[in-house]
Amino acid sequence: MKELITGILAHVDAGKTTLSESLLYTAGNLRKLGRVDNGDAFLDSDSLEKKLGITIFSHEAQLQMPDMHLTLLDTPGHIDFASQTQQVLTALDYAILVIAASDGVTSYTKTLWHLLEKYQIPTFIFVNKMDMAGSDKGQSLSEIQKSLNQNCIDFSNEDDAFYENIAASDEKTLEKYLDTGSVSEDAIQNLISQRKVFPVYFGSALKLENIKQFLAGIQEWSLQPQYGSAFGARVFKISHDKKGQRLTWIKVAGGQLKAKSEILPDQKIDQLRNYNGEKFEIVPVAKRGQVVAATGLTSTYPGQGLGKEKDRIENSLRPVLTYKLNTLDNDINVCLEKLRILEDEDPSLHVTWSEHLQEIHVQIMGQVQLEILEQIMQERFDLHIQFEEGNILYAETITNKIEAVGHFEPLRHYAEVHLLLEPGQPGSGLQFENKCSLEVLTKNWQHQIMTALQAKEHLGVLISAPITDMKITLIGGRGSNVHTVGGDFRQAAWRAVRQGLMELRAQNSLKLLEPWYDFRLEIPQDQVGRAMNDIQKMGGQFETPQTINDQAVLTGSAPVEQMRDYATSVRTYTHGQGNLECVVKGYFDCHNAQTIISNKNYDPESDLENTPNSVFCSHGAGHTVVWQDVPQAAQFPYQYPL
Template identity: 25%
Template sequence: MSTSIETLRNIGIIAHIDAGKTTVTERMLYLSGAKHRVGRVDHGTTDTDDDPEEQERGITIFSACVKYNWNEFNVNLLDTPGHVDFTAEVERCLRVLDGAVVVFSAREGVEAQSETVWRQADRYHVPRIVFINKMDREGANFESVFNDIEPRLGGRPVAIEIPVGEGPTHVNDPFRGVIDLVELKLLQFDPETEGKEVTETDIPDDLMDDALLWREQLIEAVCEIDEEALGYVMEDQDVPIDVIRRALRQGCIERTLQPVLCGSALHGIGVQPLMTAVGHYLPSPLDRPPVEGVLPKKPEKTVSRGPSDDEPFSALVFKILPAKTGDNYWIRIYSGSLKQNSRVFCPNRDKKENIAQLWQIHASKKDRDGQTEVLGAGDICCVIGPRFAITGDTLCDGKEQVELPSIQFADTVISMAIEPENTGDRKKLEETLDMLRRQDPTFRAVENEELGQTLISGMGELHLEVIQHRLTRDFGLNVKFYKPRVNYRETIGGTADVVGQCNRQIGATQMFARLSVRVEPLPDASAKTIVFDRLPPECPLQGDVRHAAIQELRDRAEGGGALAGFPLSGLRIEAYDAEIHEEGSDETAFRIAAGDAFDRALETAGPVLLEPVMKVEVTTPDDYMGELVGDLQQRRAIIAATETRGAMTVITAHAPLKEMFGYSGAVRSLSQGRAGSSMEPLGYQAAPKEDAEQFRY
């Protein structure tokens, strides 16, 4: 049977790229005894970064799941990417997790992608604890990072550890341990055993004043949550350790605070207390509210499923890894239990699915020794057998159906045309692209039969580069690749009232229809287009004919715009009047009239080309700031802010994606390799007139 649900922790490691997520994961596996040697990212020997592309680049690209035991706790841990191009991996993991560890670099602090993953965790109401990593690095500053969390992320950090020293061994006061503020003890970690041996001693006098100052802030936060703790303080007594931990756990689960720890994962310093904090403060599935869904055939009716084996079975598919022996479906079981060789129902596809095998997951593969007969509520596992479900779909009991909320992924922002070198590779390319689509919800592939090319789309240059390498190296395809291009959208510049009509002879029938339509832009140009039926009750257009007219407007709104057929956004469309004849005013006539009205409205309101805009963050020494700002301005970027973080200056800018191809290389060149940059999608803005004109003519 499955692990005791009270001791189960489903957690994720989330952070900006290079903050040390994978190193933290590796150290946890080593210290827990789940592996006997610590893997190194720079050596390509980590368990979770087992893809050749990850090992070559030294970054995480695909989320990976590992399981370990620590004290009485059983942990399912998902290591996620930090690069914005692979943010879908973070999105799908946070959707199914109960808690998260947010890792910050003690030198770089709160970075652009740190803000993105924090917002994602907020959206899914995920409790979190914070680990300030790399305390042994030059320029490490615990207090600076701690003080950034509240203003930049809207968090409420509460330190439960502080560092002893900061920086590498050659500085005056190097990082050499941590002070546990809950138990008021000094913890030091033996380098000979790579952090396995921990020495606990009393805090020296020269460190006690600082420790008591930080502990006072901890006790203040605890008293805001727990009346018993406040009672001890009012009576001038020490607050017991179990009361402090209970209050911190409550605040963490309620997301009113985030316990903060620190250390150096590379050297094993502070990781054992972090693993203990995961058990103490992050929730079990029982601490999370029941998951809510709808009845598949009555979507207006909400139902809930609690984290109990006695409830009807429900689970969410959050990742699919295609395999020759049967696709591996990663699922989170929310309620009930799941048995091997059983049948379940997928309400999203209205299909029954087989569960042939159940496996525990290790990294991105099935655990060799992890096949099991049954798993219960709260667990994360791999199932083999389903054929119809896709990422975000629900699996449930066929007799007690429920459809859980799916996972929403961002739209792609960049495309590239590809075509096979020879016709013999065409079918294999189609099959491979279909497999990649099932694996990655943010990857798109659309075939253009006229040109013999396929347009692939993704979240950024790196995303498409990884796809390129997979097609050529992993699947051995001979493929031509063309220059990437941005994914534009279209909207309108103003409001228009038009009348669309159908007045034509078809056979012996004179068809007639008139439909009055108004279009206007929405305040947010990137918002989804909405269509309203504003035909008055006395309007003669009723029934199936009325439905056909409105549906035609909706179908056209989901298609392309008037300039070059790019997806439409930011429009409000409403039909408000109609005229019919006794004969010839049927569904076909009103579909034609609605289409005519749609085309007239877009042209009259003035089509506008929208280009994707990125939020760019550049971290640089002051010496190179002028060159970097000048380069950004040449790329049509708007400088939004500059701030000093330690010895570095951070430039935040908003720049069109079109101008940012190859930017990371330009930053390295302009700064002699000393500056770094990151980008994330910000929204859409009107493209320059010359860009729009090239599509018009």
């Protein structure tokens, strides 16, 4: 029997949960067809989801057919919860991407498509809501091929054109097709699994139109994944059950996982649960290719590799807003404790505590996530709280390369680190490399430095925003067999990064970045002029307006700082007929950098926790050397060709 782990992804209101419901019902796994708007959908089991009519958390269901078993992972559809969707991708064999015919390919659909491409997940596409007036199969397919991939092929009609389109997706397949006039089933399955072909089906999940055909297509055109015998697994989600018990969701990618086994030091699995909606059965062992929720593990995290699997922690969807918590007379320590639980479930939440200010701040994706967060705190923990107006999360980067040095030599300590700081590609984050010879530093010392560099969030020296799009290379250093102790290289490495940044600031080779949105604005035709004028004032860009279903559609990009409250304005001036969808595009040059830098008035030399200065020893005592004098004091013996 074919066994697959399949995730269902879509933009909000595309009908993703309704499709999940229809698949389960059509396969005979549900006796009654539930509805999201009725609050009785099988996979929207959380009380908040029932109340709001949207998917907030990822859920699991088991779809059993005579010749196929699907583990369905339903994911949130709103961009504010996209980090949970990204976590689930690491567990998938295949994905189902749902597109509403009425909405077409939205900005968030493109974001999901790029994530599927990044994780190389074979994808089936279901175009939903074909029963709605104005839906056109040919138009939908054309838009999908233009916006996503030209090899998104209609699998609902297997005629001569179908096989020609399949063959055209791959050079070797095309050669065989020209010789034989056919394409084998095995060849098509392989092309799909290699992401060279993407099957497209059309129907209505609500009215069960073409659901049987879609299920049959998944069964016919998918391949059973092959796994090794050596144990390997990946954590893709953390949650808590209704009793507050911590659950670690694991995809077994090789061998088997047994209950009561100790897969991490001093951490033993108590139970292995196989979930189907809210219900679960306890199983003694999970075999390769299965998903289970384990209890008893306390320090696991999404993306963690177990056994032969390595960690894969790549969250390209970063929060861009920060808000301060108003406890409303609740105990601030209790609030912090409960927020830490939610951060454990969703690491992108980023809860920070300021001891000096006695304040809690959270970093989030958008306003919807903030509203849901307040409601979760109320429903799960009986804590009525509010969040106050937040700020934009800026970033900093460098525009030139520099050789940097850090030295840490209080009495009876000694470490020196030389780094090369280089600009990275936009969106690359922080990259690390080691090009230091073993003749210069021992393997153990090099490991200490590389570990220290990757253990810290490095802050810039313009406004103390996180550094991004930069490569840090270890090129040299010094240690002492007598005086170097644990932590010395950590101090030297961190000081080296800051020293290099200060050098670059003096050269005017730093710049401030701000997050931008990709937006899709749908408004009445008579409001187009108003909208275009608004976007221009924001410093945004847009393409020529299009008309879809008597509405004008503007697509483009703009700074988050300018557009984050614009949805409210749209609802007001369109009298509720307009709709704004925003997806974080990435970080780009800040449009008002000097104003932000001036207002922040950050002094990096006074930031003692992130000092750019070094410590040297002379006459039996340690003394501080300011950053600009460090290279000369260290005599810079490992100069690297810049």
